[in-house]
Amino acid sequence: MLNPRHGWIALIVLGVELTTGAMLLRARPTQPQSAPTSTSASTESSIRERLIGTWHDNYQAKRTLTIRPDGTATMICELQGMHRLFATQLLFEQEWSLDGDQLTLRTLRGEPQKKIDFVVKLKGDVARQRVLEATDTLLRVYDSGEEAEFRWQRENEHSSDSAELLAQTEQ
Numbered sequence: 001m002l003n004p005r006h007g008w009i010a011l012i013v014l015g016v017e018l019t020t021g022a023m024l025l026r027a028r029p030t031q032p033q034s035a036p037t038s039t040s041a042s043t044e045s046s047i048r049e050r051l052i053g054t055w056h057d058n059y060q061a062k063r064t065l066t067i068r069p070d071g072t073a074t075m076i077c078e079l080q081g082m083h084r085l086f087a088t089q090l091l092f093e094q095e096w097s098l099d100g101d102q103l104t105l106r107t108l109r110g111e112p113q114k115k116i117d118f119v120v121k122l123k124g125d126v127a128r129q130r131v132l133e134a135t136d137t138l139l140r141v142y143d144s145g146e147e148a149e150f151r152w153q154r155e156n157e158h159s160s161d162s163a164e165l166l167a168q169t170e171q
Contacts, residue, residue, distance in 0.1 A: 055152035
């Protein structure tokens with residue numbers, strides 16, 4: 001026989017999952033600003049070159065995005081506060097492509113798989129973002145699905161991961 005407390009626990013867990021899903025769906029009301037002239041004059045090749053590396057932001061979680069020259073990417077989301085009841089960390093394995101200034105990230109799999117499946121069901125497996133600015137230290141993109149601008153900061157250039165990724169680009 002089930003203890004009545006089990007029903008409350010199930011409701012709390014469901015509430016946390018729904019709250020996390022809502023957090024992931026909620027968009028910032030930020031409108032994209034026009035990109036500086038230097039970015040609009042950049043070629044797809046130079047944008048592609050600048051995308052390679054490891055980037056950080058804090059949009060709804062502490063996120064780390066690593067973009068590799070081979071068309072693969074990894075995003076790690078470290079959830080904060082009550083959202084940690086959903087998961088402490090989400091790992092998204094992705095593929096990326098660039099068409100002009102349009103960056104496309106497609107989620108292939110991740111960990112924990114059931115949590116990734118839940119997020120993909122809510123948000124879809126593809127994010128399309130317009131590159132507004134790509135410099136050595138800043139990546140600004142506008143995500144039309146989220147209706148939000150993301151501002152990524154490049155990881156310290158002296159880290160071994162970034163140096164290795166940049167070396168792969170030159171080969």
